[in-house]
Amino acid sequence: xxxxxVRASVNIARPDxxxxxxxxxxxxxxFRFQFAxxxxxxxxxxxxxxxxxxxxxxxxxxxxxxxxxxxxxxxTLSPLLLTSLGRxxxxxxxxxLARHPEVVAYDPHTYDxxxxxYWATMFATLxxxxxxxxxxxxxxxxxxxxxxxxxxxxxxxxPDPVMGHHLHAESVSSRADFxxxxxxxxxxxxxxxxxxxxxxxxxxxxxxxxxRVTLRNWYPAGREIVLLREPRDALxxxxxxxxxxxxVSFGRESVQSEEDYVRWYTAPLTLLRDTLNAPHRPxxxxxxxxxxxxxxxxxxxxxxxxGLDASDAVIAGMLESPATENLVFHRTTxxxxxxxxxxxxxxxxxxxxxxxxxxxxxxxALGYPATH
Numbered sequence: 001x002x003x004x005x006v007r008a009s010v011n012i013a014r015p016d017x018x019x020x021x022x023x024x025x026x027x028x029x030x031f032r033f034q035f036a037x038x039x040x041x042x043x044x045x046x047x048x049x050x051x052x053x054x055x056x057x058x059x060x061x062x063x064x065x066x067x068x069x070x071x072x073x074x075x076t077l078s079p080l081l082l083t084s085l086g087r088x089x090x091x092x093x094x095x096x097l098a099r100h101p102e103v104v105a106y107d108p109h110t111y112d113x114x115x116x117x118y119w120a121t122m123f124a125t126l127x128x129x130x131x132x133x134x135x136x137x138x139x140x141x142x143x144x145x146x147x148x149x150x151x152x153x154x155x156x157x158x159p160d161p162v163m164g165h166h167l168h169a170e171s172v173s174s175r176a177d178f179x180x181x182x183x184x185x186x187x188x189x190x191x192x193x194x195x196x197x198x199x200x201x202x203x204x205x206x207x208x209x210x211x212r213v214t215l216r217n218w219y220p221a222g223r224e225i226v227l228l229r230e231p232r233d234a235l236x237x238x239x240x241x242x243x244x245x246x247x248v249s250f251g252r253e254s255v256q257s258e259e260d261y262v263r264w265y266t267a268p269l270t271l272l273r274d275t276l277n278a279p280h281r282p283x284x285x286x287x288x289x290x291x292x293x294x295x296x297x298x299x300x301x302x303x304x305x306x307g308l309d310a311s312d313a314v315i316a317g318m319l320e321s322p323a324t325e326n327l328v329f330h331r332t333t334x335x336x337x338x339x340x341x342x343x344x345x346x347x348x349x350x351x352x353x354x355x356x357x358x359x360x361x362x363x364x365a366l367g368y369p370a371t372h
Contacts, residue, residue, distance in 0.1 A: 003210050005046070006128070008033035034129035034152060036172065037065050070127075071176035071218065075184045077104075077191075078219045079116050080201035080306070081212060083275060084227035085268050086250040087237035089288045090205055091330055093227055096299065097203050099318045102308050104191040105203040109326045115186050116204050117211035119179035124214045125149065127172045133157070135167070180218065200308075209271075223306055226275055229288035230368050232343035232355055235265060240332035240346075262354035269362045276366070287367075292336045295319055 012030030037044050046063045080103060084090045091108065098105035106113040125131055130149035137153040140146050158164050183202070191199040201223070206212045216222060239258065242248045251268070255261050275283065284305045291298040296315050303310035333339040347355065356371040363370060 003213050005037065006033050006035040006130070010050075034133075034157075036127045036129060037067055042067055070173055071180055072173070073177040073180040073184075075180055075219070077184055077187050077199060077202050078221040078223070079183075079206075079215050080203045081206040081215060081222065081224040082203065082227060083206050083212060083224055083272070083283070084229070085231075085234060085272060087234045087241060088227050088229035089291065090227055092327060092336075093225075093286065093291070094203065094205065095321070095327060096295075096318050099321060100303070100308060100314060101196055102198050102200045103203050104187055104194060104196055104199045104201070106187075106190050108203075112205065114204060114206075114211075116183045116202060116215055117206055119182050120211040120214040120218070123175050123179040124210050126175055129156075129168075132167055132171055176218070201306075224275075224283040225286055225302065225306075226272065226283045227286050227288065228272075228366060230341070230343065231265065231269055231359055231363065231366065232347060232368075232371070233288075233339060233341065235262065235351075235355075236342050236346040237332050237339065241330070244332060258351060259354045262351060263358045266358050266362065269359065269366070273362055273365045289340050292340055 008031045010031045011028045012032060013028050014030040017029050018025040037046060044065045044067050046065055048060045048063065050058045050060055052058065080097070082090055082093060082097070094105060094108035097103050098108050106115065125148055128149060130152050131147065133152050133156040134147050134150065136158065137156040138146055139150045139153055143150070158167065187199075187202045191197075206215065206224075212224075216224065238250045238252060238261075242250070242252055251264055252258075252261050255264050276285070284302060286298065286302050296319065299315050299318060300310045303315070331339075333342060343355075352371055360370045
């Protein structure tokens with residue numbers, strides 16, 4: 001699902017390869033690793049990729065892995081994940097959806113709560129062999145985070161099948177049960193505090209990374225909304241918001257120039273495209289531009305697709321609350337309507353050229369026109 005599970009070094013001598021390829025006699029060319037695959041179905045596909053010395057990725061082959069359910073914990077609520085890139089209107093959408101009587105979120109205009117993602121990430125980290133095998137063969141006790149994971153000692157897997165089952169299965173399942181119970185308890189209490197007895201969904205933002213994959217795999221009844229915004233408008237919004245706040249973020253801090261940032265932006269856009277094209281459990285799509293043009297109509301279509309109450313009264317209640325101070329602070333144009341198509345006037349010729357080179361191959365897949 002587009003997420004890296006484990007990376008291993010090629011550092012094991014292979015005499016059989018050396019005998020077949022004498023020129024490689026002194027070059028380690030074997031590898032070994034263990035990982036946990038928490039798939040969304042009984043059969044999960046994993047791709048093995050090699051990286052050359054020049055860091056060029058070469059896909060070697062696909063593996064199909066048989067998986068089993070990881071938890072027996074019974075939950076009362078399911079996640080409603082809002083997946084988007086930064087500056088796509090997610091704070092606005094969170095506020096709208098949080099006012100639906102069947103959806104609970106934890107004060108999205110004050111906090112960026114990631115309770116479900118927190119516990120999912122904790123579980124996904126501790127469920128990997130490189131973490132839980134540290135319990136019997138720790139490799140770096142000088143590191144205060146040694147339990148999170150590191151190199152796995154060759155003798156780490158116990159030969160005793162009873163203890164092996166305890167480490168590989170029972171401990172992993174108990175962590176999943178614990179994490180699921182904590183998510184359910186937090187949002188059950190939040191729903192009670194908000195007087196929402198009909199709550200079905202827990203609403204959170206979720207990046208298209210490991211936490212999202214774990215949550216989708218945990219909850220068969222969970223749903224996901226992909227919020228799309230014209231990528232070039234989002235780029236303009238990032239640059240303007242960074243200037244407004246006086247510091248850079250949203251990945252801009254990791255590159256030297258704005259042209260480099262356009263190139264960097266292709267990676268999260270590719271993940272978003274892959275999320276839309278996932279073959280299992282399709283997502284609901286909400287476009288920022290449609291929400292700006294017709295808020296009631298866009299919300300009605302989204303709610304109907306999710307099987308939620310889409311009556312006029314409910315939608316009116318979602319739209320009637322005034323903009324909060326936090327939401328106003330997020331704006332970088334005079335109005336939402338002014339933010340649509342802003343790239344046509346805001347982008348410099350140099351950034352337009354960078355968009356044409358790096359983003360245009362992805363724009364069509366996301367439903368947006370090429371750069372002129």
